[in-house]
Amino acid sequence: xxxxxxxxxxxxxxxxxxxxxxxxxxxxxxxxxxxxxxxxxxxxxxxxxxxxxxxxxxxxxxxxxxxxxxxxxxxxxxxxxxxxxxxxxxxxxxxxxxxxxxxxxxxxxxxxxxxxxxxxxxxxxxxxxxxxxxxxxxxxxxxxxxxxxxxxxxxxxxxxx
Amino acid sequence: xxxxxxxxxxxxxxxxxxxxxxxxxxxxxxxxxxxxxxxxxxxxxxxxxxxxxxxxxxxxxxxxxxxxxxxxxxxxxxxxxxxxxxxxxxxxxxxxxxxxxxxxxxxxxxxxxxxxxxxxxxxxxxxxxxxxxxxxxxxxxxxxxxxxxxxxxxxxxxxxxxxxxxxxxxxxxxxxxxxxxxxxxxxxxxxxxxxxxxxxxxxxxxxxxxxxxxxxxxxxxxxxxxxxxxxxxxxxxxxxxxxxxxxxxxxxxxxxxxxxxxxxxxxxxxxxxxxxxxxxxxxxxxxxxxxxxxxxxx
Numbered sequence: 001x002x003x004x005x006x007x008x009x010x011x012x013x014x015x016x017x018x019x020x021x022x023x024x025x026x027x028x029x030x031x032x033x034x035x036x037x038x039x040x041x042x043x044x045x046x047x048x049x050x051x052x053x054x055x056x057x058x059x060x061x062x063x064x065x066x067x068x069x070x071x072x073x074x075x076x077x078x079x080x081x082x083x084x085x086x087x088x089x090x091x092x093x094x095x096x097x098x099x100x101x102x103x104x105x106x107x108x109x110x111x112x113x114x115x116x117x118x119x120x121x122x123x124x125x126x127x128x129x130x131x132x133x134x135x136x137x138x139x140x141x142x143x144x145x146x147x148x149x150x151x152x153x154x155x156x157x158x159x160x161x
Numbered sequence: 162x163x164x165x166x167x168x169x170x171x172x173x174x175x176x177x178x179x180x181x182x183x184x185x186x187x188x189x190x191x192x193x194x195x196x197x198x199x200x201x202x203x204x205x206x207x208x209x210x211x212x213x214x215x216x217x218x219x220x221x222x223x224x225x226x227x228x229x230x231x232x233x234x235x236x237x238x239x240x241x242x243x244x245x246x247x248x249x250x251x252x253x254x255x256x257x258x259x260x261x262x263x264x265x266x267x268x269x270x271x272x273x274x275x276x277x278x279x280x281x282x283x284x285x286x287x288x289x290x291x292x293x294x295x296x297x298x299x300x301x302x303x304x305x306x307x308x309x310x311x312x313x314x315x316x317x318x319x320x321x322x323x324x325x326x327x328x329x330x331x332x333x334x335x336x337x338x339x340x341x342x343x344x345x346x347x348x349x350x351x352x353x354x355x356x357x358x359x360x361x362x363x364x365x366x367x368x369x370x371x372x373x374x375x376x377x378x379x380x381x382x383x384x385x386x387x388x389x390x391x392x393x394x395x396x397x398x399x400x401x402x403x404x405x406x407x408x409x410x411x412x413x414x415x416x417x418x419x420x421x422x423x424x425x426x427x428x429x430x431x432x433x434x435x436x437x438x439x440x441x442x443x444x445x446x447x448x449x450x451x452x453x454x455x456x457x458x459x
Contacts, residue, residue, distance in 0.1 A: 053422025060408030143416035143438070146424045150417045150434065153426025159387040 035097040037089050044079055044087055051075030052146065055126065059139045066133065073127040076145065080120040084113055094158050105156040115152040122148045185337050185350035201296025204289050206439040207355040208282065210297075212431050213239045225249075225303035230276055231385050234369055235312030237276040245302040250294075258294045259287065264332050265322070272322035274310065275329070275369065283332050284354035316369070329370035344443075348451025351444055356436065361389050361428065378458035384428055395457035403457060407449055414438070414445045 032040070054072030057064035064072075093103040105112045126141040205211070216227035216239075226241040244251040250258065257268040265272055265279040273279065285293075315321060334354070337346040352358045363371045364380045379391030379400060395401025402410060409420045417425040417433035425433055437445060 049422030051422065052418060052424070053420065056412055056418055056420070056422065060406065060412060062406060062408060142412075142418070146416040146418045147434070149424035150426060150430045153424055154430035154434070155426075157426045159385075159427045 034089075034091050037092050038097040038099045041087050041092065041099075041101075044082065047075055048079045048149070051079070052142070052149070055130070055138065055142050059135065059142055066130070069138070070127075070130050073123065073130045077120070077123040077127050080116075080123040084116040088112070100158045102156045102158055105152075108155075112152065112156060115148070115155075118148040118151070119145070185343070185346035197292045197295035198299045200289075201292035201294070201299075203439075204285075204293045204355065205296050206436055207351060207444070208285075208293065209356065209432060209436045210242070210293075212435050214242050222301070222303040222305060224297070224300055225305035227305060227308055232276060233365075233382055233386075234276075234316035235310065237274060237310050237312070238308035239276075240307045241303060241305050242297055243300055243303045243305075244298045245304050248304055248306050249302060250297065251302065253294075255291055255294065259290050262290055262293075265326055265330065272319055272326065274312075274319070274322060275325060278357040278360045280330050280371065281354060281357035281360055283330060284334050284350070286334050289355075325368060325370065328368070342450070344447045344450045345454065347444065348447035348449070351440070351448050352451055356448070358392065362392050375458055377452075377455050387427060389428075391458060392452060393455045393457050394453055395459055397457075397459060400459055401455075401457055402452060407446075410449045410452070411442070411445050414440070414448060415442075 051072040051074070054064050055069045055076075058066065058069035058072075088101060088105060090106060092099055093101050093106065122141070122145040126138070126145050129137040129141040132138075211223065213228055213230065214224045214226050215221055216225070216229075219227060221227050222243070224241070224243045226239045228239045230237040230239065241248045241250075243249040246252050253261070253268055260266050261268070261273060262279055262285065263283045265275065265277065265283075267273055310317065335349075337343075338349075359371055359377055361380060361383050362377045363373075364375050364378065364382070366372050377392050380389040383389035391400040393401040394403045396403035398404065405413070405420060412418050413425070414433065414437040416438065417430055419425065424430070437448075440448075
């Protein structure tokens with residue numbers, strides 16, 4: 001019982017800390033220079049990819065534990081809840097630092113936003129599947145989440161060399 | 162618990178099934194249906210017809226053509242392959258269809274430009290070609306007129322295409338290699354005939370033929386001038402998939418997810434969406450089995 005309370009408290013404080021950190025970085029993003037914003041985006045995408053990769057490793061049975069997968073899904077879910085305007089501020093298209101975002105992303109912002117908002121429900125299902133523990137369902141949810149990432153990469157990301 | 166996990170793993174779409182006895186050029190049963198149209202639907206996905214023959218971005222009807230393919234030789238506009246009798250293939254006979262896809266010759270006798278990957282599709286069996294035709298003819302017709310290509314001479318000179326064909330086209334299916342397992346033969350058929358992977362993943366000569374010495378070794382100047390990575394058995398990043406596990410490859414083909422958690426975009430994202438995600442797990446495993454044996458090119 002007391003263990004549980006400690007855990008909840010710890011989780012709450014970690015969440016609080018992350019919120020503060022995130023809040024701060026979001027607060028400074030407005031004033032940050034575009035190159036910095038591109039770097040921020042790359043960090044965000046890395047976090048997203050790290051989360052996806054962890055779930056994938058679990059699905060492939062390549063050394064990740066269920067706990068790793070759960071953490072991965074949480075990271076994906078957390079990023080999916082971010083405001084796309086903060087991740088993709090205007091003026092950070094290809095040409096700025098090593099940005100890989102096509103200018104079309106801003107020209108078709110409504111579509112891009114639609115793509116982005118499809119990630120969260122998929123990530124929620126992924127999170128739920130991992131909590132459910134059924135590997136086949138996790139694999140399916142992982143594929144579905146990948147698809148939501150892919151639609152945006154297909155239309156709005158320049159080819160990585 | 163462990164047993165439950167193992168059982169669940171067997172149900173995974175990623176699970177690898179053992180070898181099967183069917184010949185390479187024979188569509189697997191698609192669910193319960195096993196008529197020409199259903200088999201053709203599977204082949205249609207495996208051959209990736211939809212992507213190039215649909216102007217998705219321009220809001221074109223499926224298979225009505227008009228998609229621009231930017232290549233080093235100019236811009237090709239894909240034709241209408243719906244059953245429309247005037248602008249599509251509605252009036253084509255079985256022989257017309259086989260000749261077009263296998264030999265790159267239109268019903269009126271003119272040569273087709275090799276942007277249409279008939280140098281790969283030529284390996285399709287008669288039965289698969291006719292199943293594919295049955296499927297195409299079951300689709301809604303669109304009267305969209307075909308748009309002329311915008312090519313740079315001499316590549317725009319259609320009368321030169323037969324010379325190209327003489328150099329780069331070896332018509333007809335390739336017999337199965339009896340020394341190899343069925344899965345390998347099936348994988349080769351999926352990679353070389355249906356999937357036409359080499360069309361983007363191999364470099365081209367100055368005349369636009371596939372460079373056979375650099376088979377699947379990557380293409381510095383792929384479609385839309387994108388750099389296309391190699392997919393030989395090389396372990397070097399960007400040159401091959403030798404460093405990927407079977408699970409990595411199966412998951413990539415199924416969901417576009419790379420080992421580092423990235424998701425494919427661009428042309429390969431489209432291939433995953435339209436083709437490899439729609440194959441059976443057996444067929445994806447066959448592709449992997451075959452790619453493992455492609456000699457490394459650095």
